[in-house]
Amino acid sequence: MEALSAPLLRLALDNLADSVTIHDARGKLLYVNEATAELMGGQSVEEILAADPGAWTRRFAMYDEEGRPVDLSRLPGRRVFECRCAEELLVRRVDKELGDSRWIRIKAAPLQDQDGNVAAAVNVSEDVTDVKEAELAQQLLADASEALASSLDYAQTLRQVAELAVPELADWCGVDLLSPAGTIEPVAIAHADPEKVALGWELRRRYPTDPKAEGGSAEVLRTGQPQLVQEIPDELVVQAARDEDHLRLMRALGLRSLLIEPLRFGDQVIGTMSFVQQDRRFSDGDVALADQLARRAVLAIENSRLYSERAHIAKTLQEGLLPPSLSAPPGWEAAVLFRAAGTANEVGGDFYDVVGLDDGWIAFVGDVTGKGAPAAAITARARYTLISVAQMTGQATTALERVNLALVDLGGLPFCTVACAHFSGDPEHGALEIISAGHPLPYIVAGDRVEPVGRPGPLLGLDPEASWKRQRLCVEPGESIVLYSDGVPDTVGADRERFGDERLRRVLGEGAAESASDLVERLDRALLDFQGSEQPDDIAVLALRRKR
Numbered sequence: 001m002e003a004l005s006a007p008l009l010r011l012a013l014d015n016l017a018d019s020v021t022i023h024d025a026r027g028k029l030l031y032v033n034e035a036t037a038e039l040m041g042g043q044s045v046e047e048i049l050a051a052d053p054g055a056w057t058r059r060f061a062m063y064d065e066e067g068r069p070v071d072l073s074r075l076p077g078r079r080v081f082e083c084r085c086a087e088e089l090l091v092r093r094v095d096k097e098l099g100d101s102r103w104i105r106i107k108a109a110p111l112q113d114q115d116g117n118v119a120a121a122v123n124v125s126e127d128v129t130d131v132k133e134a135e136l137a138q139q140l141l142a143d144a145s146e147a148l149a150s151s152l153d154y155a156q157t158l159r160q161v162a163e164l165a166v167p168e169l170a171d172w173c174g175v176d177l178l179s180p181a182g183t184i185e186p187v188a189i190a191h192a193d194p195e196k197v198a199l200g201w202e203l204r205r206r207y208p209t210d211p212k213a214e215g216g217s218a219e220v221l222r223t224g225q226p227q228l229v230q231e232i233p234d235e236l237v238v239q240a241a242r243d244e245d246h247l248r249l250m251r252a253l254g255l256r257s258l259l260i261e262p263l264r265f266g267d268q269v270i271g272t273m274s275f276v277q278q279d280r281r282f283s284d285g286d287v288a289l290a291d292q293l294a295r296r297a298v299l300a301i302e303n304s305r306l307y308s309e310r311a312h313i314a315k316t317l318q319e320g321l322l323p324p325s326l327s328a329p330p331g332w333e334a335a336v337l338f339r340a341a342g343t344a345n346e347v348g349g350d351f352y353d354v355v356g357l358d359d360g361w362i363a364f365v366g367d368v369t370g371k372g373a374p375a376a377a378i379t380a381r382a383r384y385t386l387i388s389v390a391q392m393t394g395q396a397t398t399a400l401e402r403v404n405l406a407l408v409d410l411g412g413l414p415f416c417t418v419a420c421a422h423f424s425g426d427p428e429h430g431a432l433e434i435i436s437a438g439h440p441l442p443y444i445v446a447g448d449r450v451e452p453v454g455r456p457g458p459l460l461g462l463d464p465e466a467s468w469k470r471q472r473l474c475v476e477p478g479e480s481i482v483l484y485s486d487g488v489p490d491t492v493g494a495d496r497e498r499f500g501d502e503r504l505r506r507v508l509g510e511g512a513a514e515s516a517s518d519l520v521e522r523l524d525r526a527l528l529d530f531q532g533s534e535q536p537d538d539i540a541v542l543a544l545r546r547k548r
Helices: 006-014 034-039 045-050 076-083 129-149 154-164 194-206 216-223 234-240 244-253 284-320 372-393 396-410 500-508 516-530
Strands: 019-023 029-032 060-063 087-095 101-112 118-127 172-178 184-191 227-229 257-265 268-277 332-339 350-357 360-368 416-424 431-437 443-446 449-452 471-474 480-484 539-546
Touching: 019 034, 029 045, 034 045, 034 118, 076 087, 076 101, 076 118, 101 129, 129 154, 129 284, 154 172, 154 184, 154 284, 172 194, 184 194, 184 216, 194 244, 216 227, 216 257, 216 268, 234 244, 257 284, 268 284, 332 350, 332 516, 350 372, 350 539, 360 372, 360 396, 360 480, 360 539, 372 396, 372 416, 396 416, 396 431, 416 480, 443 500, 449 500, 480 516, 500 516, 516 539
Parallel strands: none
Antiparallel strands: 019 029, 019 118, 060 087, 087 101, 101 118, 172 184, 172 268, 227 257, 257 268, 332 539, 350 360, 360 416, 416 431, 431 471, 443 449, 443 480, 480 539
16 A cells, blocks of 8 residues: 555645644644644634744643643653653643633654654644533532532531532632621632632622622622623723722732522522632533532522521420429539430430429439420420429329320320439438339449439330339438439440440449539540440430538
8 A cells, every 4th residue: 555645644634623733842833734723713824833832822821630730841742752652631721812711632642753763743632621521510510419418517518519619610619698687698718729718708808799789799699690701801890899909809819700600599599609710711511510519509508507497496495395494402412414316406305303392302304205296295294294293292103193194195105204303301311212114223322332223113104004113212411313314325335335334333433523513524524435426315314412
């Protein structure tokens, strides 16, 4: 087969879709095909060939996949003169004049002379913008979804998403939300340069966005329509500036193109997400990606707000089921530890109180199975029935019987356990009775001696004929009675081991407590140190210590 003639070879190269160039060791172009002219912004082949080596860098900037500038020495065509081998590099090429951005895969191979020296380099540049932008969009949305799902703190997650958008989608990214008072509040500002981020926050602090302003985030919030400004002339910046310092700060940001997406939830616009380019324009793919990113951000905001509202409701309801303050029988100290389980925003079923009677006192800790509204209903009913009947009759066992019958009548609802310490007569004498209705037995703490007190009895809500035995005891000065819920021994450690009863007894007996509060704080620290994950159940501890 005959070798192709030079004119025929040139014709073949000129008709290739990919750019082909040949240059010498100085970078002086010896040949370019027609596709190169299109890639170089419409310059003619003659203009490109006549230019000095590297002249194109005055109009075009190149960045690698990490967003770092690519200088001439890193280009494959320059590298082949050093390594005498084929080289390849993927770059983002930005036309500083037109603002156009393309992803280019550059491959270079050496052309050797008869002596084996590299005489020139052949470069083939393939436009892979569509493929690369699709890949980056898919990765950015996946990372954003993961970030938005990682926390229920919407301000934190929005900052993460803004940082993910830089620099792949934009040089700047900011998020503003509409406050209940109607002001526009910035919650996230991201840029690759930390000094630029500080500049952005200073600008927003000193010159907050006017909700009535024309254009920008204020208008997007009012209309719900995105805004795209591909070229921001200096005249527009001057017009928007409120004073000379404001103008200086805005010019320092280096704004070229601006895209503002509304954060829309249903018919309500709750904020905006802004994207800024400093040296290029936004492509159609950029605009579509920004819209998808904004939609995901809205879901995170609303999920977080819903969670916060549920948390507030649960906290308010939980507080309503517990005593606002705790009194102690005469001659005694009282201290309590209470922590609701986890972060699920469900009202727990643990309750406690210390209540004065006509002739004595009653202290109790109770636990209703389950969580949420059913547990809250039983908790309120059990606690207030127990208090009211005890105050009317002066008898703890009678109060438990009434609670039991009330729960039996409800049928099929959560069950309840209670441990009571009943002081009849003058509490200062130290005499009391312990009653347990299906609840963990309290402990008496006398120095390093820790023993369970009371007799096990049936839980409340199962048997209308249930009855409970009492254990009488006398607590000496300096000794304590500790009532607790099963959330204490059921606390789970890092290795999935339970805190357990033995560890509980050991902590309670570790040295004489100076007060009931000291005893509770010691147990609290031990539980927190042991706990390895989210708390699975409510924790309630009531310590009663007889004064010396």
